[in-house]
Structure formats: structure tokens, C-alpha cells
Amino acid sequence: MHAEPEINAFLKARRATLDPAEVGLPPGGARRRVRGLRREEAARLAGISVEYYTRIEQGRGGNVSPEVLDALARGLRLTSAEHAYLRNMVQRAARGGAARQPAPEVPQVVRPGLRAVLDAMDGVAALVYGRAMDVLAWNRLGGQLLCGFAQRSPEERNIARLMFLHADVADAHPEVAQIRREVVAVLRAQAGRTPDSVQLCEVVGELRERSPEFARLWExxxxxxxxxxxxxxxxxxxxTLELHFQAMRLPPPDEELTLLLYAAEPDSPTQAALLALSSRAELHAETVC
Incomplete structure (x- = not known):
């Protein structure tokens, strides 16, 4: 993924979401040809020149200081995740953009100790996924509840592929449109951290080609x-089960892995269902969702 066009597309998209009046800017006399903020207005909010803002947006800003990036984030009302994405892409552009020959990608694995923690969890569905949202490990209840991972090929064990390319998985989620939007947003955040990941680029490329909805959300x-x-x-x-989820990026040496947990409210019908599923899991039965 090339940093310069990604920065350009990202900042233009973020400018387009903002109403000048809502960020304290006058409406301006000239009729707007496009929605959102103009470049000069974004520059004014960040307290920098239009010329400098334009260079940043075009990926030609060089080593942009943290203070300027913070000012841009405040001016464009970026969330913490959006701020981190912009910082990652700007720093990458300053280093020369995409690597010509990316280093061979080391396959991600789950340590035996982490697998033991997953297996010890009782009444909670758990899984671990990697940089491209590949599901690398799960506990018995996670396999029962979520997607029957053990019955799927390694290539299919990918949250993004499952949500966009497998109708049985999509149909199991009443809020599938929202979940798909969140999956794409998480993938883009990861692309900011590991833009040279061949695995991640392959997943994004495949889904952009095979799923018009994914392509629209990615853009x-x-x-x-x-x-x-x-x-x-x-x-x-x-x-229908109502599940509370918690997603946590793990500390070193597992910093590119995410632990995803699903649990139920105490004494709820969903908790009773999880207990029944947990008993079924003990008998090594798996249900494809």
C-alpha cells in the first residue's frame, strides 16, 4: 500500500465529513462545489499554511512534527484511531513510501501459553486473530458459538473473508451491515500499522475484487x-443471543495479535445458551454458524 495516495484519500474523506459551521468556520461567500471543508479551511483549523497542508495531504510533507499532526487531528476532529492511522501513514511517506522489496512475512503463531489461557476460559467464547484478521486460535466455546473454525480451511478462517464472502456467517448476524463496516475500519487501521504486510494486502485486494460492498466501504x-x-x-x-464483546490488542511478544472475548449477562437466556453450548463443546461437537 502506497502511503501518498492513502494520505490524500484519507484527508480528503475526513474533510468531506465536516460542516464548516459545526467547526466554527464562517460559511464563506463562494458556492461550494463539494461538501465538507476546503483545503484552506483545514489548514486554518490546524494553524498551518495552505501550502504546507497541501504538501501533507499529497504525501509530500516530509517529517511532519507530532505537534502539527496533533493540530491536524484536532482541527479535523479525528478519533484516536484516525489520528494513529494518519501518523503512521505520514511517517511512512517520510521514509519513502512503500518498500520496493518487503521483507518476507513471518507467519503469525499463538504461543502455547496463550493457547492454554484460551482453553482455561470457562463460559466465555474466545479467539485470537492476527494482523490480517486471520483467526489463529480459539477455545472450545468459541468454536461452538462463532463459526465452526475447526471445520473450515485455514484460508477461510479470516473474519473479513467470513463476513463478506460467506452467506451463512453473514446471515447469523442481524446487524451485519454495521459489523461489516467495523471490520473494514479495523482492517484499515491495521493497514496503517503494517502497510507492508503481504498477507493483509492480499486479503484487502481479494475482497475489493470479489465484494462490491467491501470495495465501497474501503473507499x-x-x-x-x-x-x-x-x-x-x-x-x-x-x-438470537446478545453477547458483550471485548477486543484487546495483546502486549509484547504478541503485540500484533488481538484477543476477542464474548460473554453474556449473568442469569440471562444468553448465558443459559452459552452454558449449554459449553457442555456440548466438552463432547467435541462443533456447529457451523
């Missing part, structure tokens, strides 16, 4: 890393 330039929330999942035997 929207949304960046998000949703750490927690509530998700609905339809189970063939237990109906």
Missing part, C-alpha cells in the same frame, strides 16, 4: 478500533 476511508460493545448472533438451536 470510505473509515478507521476504527472498537474495543467493546454488544453484538447479536443468531444460533440455529438457541435463537
Amino acid at each position: 470510505s476511508q473509515e478507521v476504527e478500533e472498537k474495543g467493546h460493545g454488544v453484538k447479536l448472533v443468531r444460533h440455529p438451536d438457541y435463537g
Whole structure:
């Protein structure tokens, strides 16, 4: 992924989401040809010259200081995830953009100790995914509840591929449109951290080609890393389950891995369903969602 066009597309998309009046700018006399902020207005909000802002947006800003990036983030109302994405891409552009010959990518693995932690979790569905959202490990309840990972090929064990290319998985999520949007936003955030990942580029490239919805969402330039929330999942035997989820990026030496946990409210129908599924998992039965 080349940093310069990514910066340009990202900042233009973020400018387009802002109403001048909402950020304290006068409406201006000339009629606007496009929605959102003009470059000069974005520059004014960041307290920098239009010329410098233009160079940054075009990926020609060089070593942009943290103070200027902070000012841009404040002016354009960026979230913390969007701020981190912009910082990563600007720093990459300053280093010369895309590497001509990326280093061979080391396959991601889950340490035995981390697998032991997953297996010890009781009443919680858990999985670990890597830089391209490949599911690398799961506990028994996670395999029961989520997508029957053990029954799928390694290539299919990818959250983004499952959500966009597998109708059975999409149909199990009543809020599939929102989940797909979040998946794409997480992938873009990861692309900012590891833009040279061949694996991640292959997943994004495949989905842009095979899924018009993914391509549209990818072009929207949304960046998000949703750490927690509530998700609905339809189970063939237990109906619609309401699950609290928590996503946590792990510390070194597992910093490119994310732990995803699903749990239920105490004494709820969903908790009863998880207990039943957990008992079924003990018998090594897996259900494809």
C-alpha cells in the first residue's frame, strides 16, 4: 500500500465529513462545489499554511512534527484511531513510501501459553486473530458459538473473508451491515500499522475484487478500533443471543495479535445458551454458524 495516495484519500474523506459551521468556520461567500471543508479551511483549523497542508495531504510533507499532526487531528476532529492511522501513514511517506522489496512475512503463531489461557476460559467464547484478521486460535466455546473454525480451511478462517464472502456467517448476524463496516475500519487501521504486510494486502485486494460492498466501504476511508460493545448472533438451536464483546490488542511478544472475548449477562437466556453450548463443546461437537 502506497502511503501518498492513502494520505490524500484519507484527508480528503475526513474533510468531506465536516460542516464548516459545526467547526466554527464562517460559511464563506463562494458556492461550494463539494461538501465538507476546503483545503484552506483545514489548514486554518490546524494553524498551518495552505501550502504546507497541501504538501501533507499529497504525501509530500516530509517529517511532519507530532505537534502539527496533533493540530491536524484536532482541527479535523479525528478519533484516536484516525489520528494513529494518519501518523503512521505520514511517517511512512517520510521514509519513502512503500518498500520496493518487503521483507518476507513471518507467519503469525499463538504461543502455547496463550493457547492454554484460551482453553482455561470457562463460559466465555474466545479467539485470537492476527494482523490480517486471520483467526489463529480459539477455545472450545468459541468454536461452538462463532463459526465452526475447526471445520473450515485455514484460508477461510479470516473474519473479513467470513463476513463478506460467506452467506451463512453473514446471515447469523442481524446487524451485519454495521459489523461489516467495523471490520473494514479495523482492517484499515491495521493497514496503517503494517502497510507492508503481504498477507493483509492480499486479503484487502481479494475482497475489493470479489465484494462490491467491501470495495465501497474501503473507499470510505473509515478507521476504527472498537474495543467493546454488544453484538447479536443468531444460533440455529438457541435463537438470537446478545453477547458483550471485548477486543484487546495483546502486549509484547504478541503485540500484533488481538484477543476477542464474548460473554453474556449473568442469569440471562444468553448465558443459559452459552452454558449449554459449553457442555456440548466438552463432547467435541462443533456447529457451523
